[in-house]
Amino acid sequence: MVLHRLAVFVLAPCVLLFPPVSALGQASAKPKPHVVVVSVNGMELDVIRPLLLEGKMPNLSSVIKKGAYGKLRTVSAPNCPRVFSTMFTSTEPEEHGVTGFIVGGITANTNMLKQEPIWSILSKNHVTVGMTNVPATFPVMPVNGYMISGMLTRGKNCEDGVLCAPKLSEVEGGDAVYPPSLKAELLKNVGDFYIDCERMPSAADLQGHESAEIDAWLAKVQLIRDQQTRLFAYILDHHPTDFTWLGQSCEDRTGHWLYPIAPYNAGYNPKINAVRTEAFPDQYVAFDKVLGEILKHVDENTYLIIVSDHGIKPLREFEETDPHAHMDHGKTTPVIAKHDFADGDDVPGSFFAMGPGIKQNLRLMGFAASVYDIAPTILHLYGIEQPPQMRGHVLSDIFVNAGKTVAER
Numbered sequence: 001m002v003l004h005r006l007a008v009f010v011l012a013p014c015v016l017l018f019p020p021v022s023a024l025g026q027a028s029a030k031p032k033p034h035v036v037v038v039s040v041n042g043m044e045l046d047v048i049r050p051l052l053l054e055g056k057m058p059n060l061s062s063v064i065k066k067g068a069y070g071k072l073r074t075v076s077a078p079n080c081p082r083v084f085s086t087m088f089t090s091t092e093p094e095e096h097g098v099t100g101f102i103v104g105g106i107t108a109n110t111n112m113l114k115q116e117p118i119w120s121i122l123s124k125n126h127v128t129v130g131m132t133n134v135p136a137t138f139p140v141m142p143v144n145g146y147m148i149s150g151m152l153t154r155g156k157n158c159e160d161g162v163l164c165a166p167k168l169s170e171v172e173g174g175d176a177v178y179p180p181s182l183k184a185e186l187l188k189n190v191g192d193f194y195i196d197c198e199r200m201p202s203a204a205d206l207q208g209h210e211s212a213e214i215d216a217w218l219a220k221v222q223l224i225r226d227q228q229t230r231l232f233a234y235i236l237d238h239h240p241t242d243f244t245w246l247g248q249s250c251e252d253r254t255g256h257w258l259y260p261i262a263p264y265n266a267g268y269n270p271k272i273n274a275v276r277t278e279a280f281p282d283q284y285v286a287f288d289k290v291l292g293e294i295l296k297h298v299d300e301n302t303y304l305i306i307v308s309d310h311g312i313k314p315l316r317e318f319e320e321t322d323p324h325a326h327m328d329h330g331k332t333t334p335v336i337a338k339h340d341f342a343d344g345d346d347v348p349g350s351f352f353a354m355g356p357g358i359k360q361n362l363r364l365m366g367f368a369a370s371v372y373d374i375a376p377t378i379l380h381l382y383g384i385e386q387p388p389q390m391r392g393h394v395l396s397d398i399f400v401n402a403g404k405t406v407a408e409r
């Protein structure tokens with residue numbers, strides 16, 4: 001019943017009203033604010049801060065100086081689909097329906113959404129929307145622009161869609177690209193690419209050749225990141241939209257099993273955890289380079305929002321829950337860090353924003369911002385009233401003139 005109602009409510013008007021992607025750029029009658037969101041799955045501030053001090057993340061450093069940043073309160077037992085769908089809708093997981101990786105025995109997907117996501121609200125308000133590799137957006141939905149799915153996309157060798165990496169050409173069980181014509185264009189001009197980060201190896205894969213397996217896995221992660229960077233550059237160059245959301249997810253995946261833990265931490269195995277202790281921090285150094293590419297498309301009139309759904313911390317001996325609870329392939333992956341702690345405040349996400357009318361060099365203290373506030377704040381930038389079901393609030397503290405709709409033109 002719910003799916004049927006949503007299909008009528010959200011999808012039908014999109015099909016009728018939205019221009020084809022080729023018409024973007026000429027379609028809008030008056031200019032709308034440019035907003036670029038970059039989401040990083042599981043970005044951990046405890047790891048980021050030393051890298052910033054060492055000067056290893058110059059691009060994120062520049063964003064912090066030019067804008068506002070702080071922790072982002074997340075939901076309880078946070079994981080990617082659960083939190084991203086909360087950001088999309090500003091409603092609680094039980095309200096929007098995507099409560100975890102698997103819901104009622106089925107891999108989380110967009111058909112489960114019981115609340116209207118931000119891409120639909122923006123599209124209805126004639127904002128052009130582009131979303132690339134954002135988690136929990138498979139199968140893609142019609143928007144006033146384009147959508148390329150991310151984590152939880154199903155495909156060959158990734159039939160359940162959980163924490164694995166089908167290529168665009170190997171996607172099965174739904175569409176990974178809207179409009180369909182964009183798929184052929186991407187395959188032609190960007191080449192085939194992995195749509196999500198690599199699945200982690202199992203204990204059996206690692207046994208006896210840990211170093212070689214880890215090196216090969218990290219090389220694949222960088223290959224995927226390079227492909228995503230090429231995709232971002234192409235899509236930003238050739239299909240500019242008012243609202244753009246780009247997703248990264250390899251950092252979190254790496255942290256789960258290569259977090260640089262100490263021998264006294266739970267799950268420490270020197271054969272794995274003494275091998276590439278720089279691998280996890282290096283993910284953020286690599287991310288900073290991706291951010292540098294994105295920043296080439298961010299001028300002084302563009303809003304840039306960098307957001308993470310949660311952090312990630314080493315396992316704890318005293319934690320009673322199964323540390324592999326959110327893992328895939330029979331829970332065999334040797335994870336040593338996780339984020340689905342019962343208290344979400346143990347693993348806050350993070351928030352960075354800069355743009356016209358946003359205060360500079362502002363640190364948000366405590367939990368001034370939450371994942372519920374992302375959608376209302378984006379709508380505010382476009383002068384769109386917050387729908388009544390949304391539980392968050394506009395992050396007015398970050399704006400120089402909080403009383404006004406800053407981006408109204």
Ligand SMILES: [Zn+2]
Pocket residue numbers: 042080252253256339
């Ligand atoms: Zn994770």
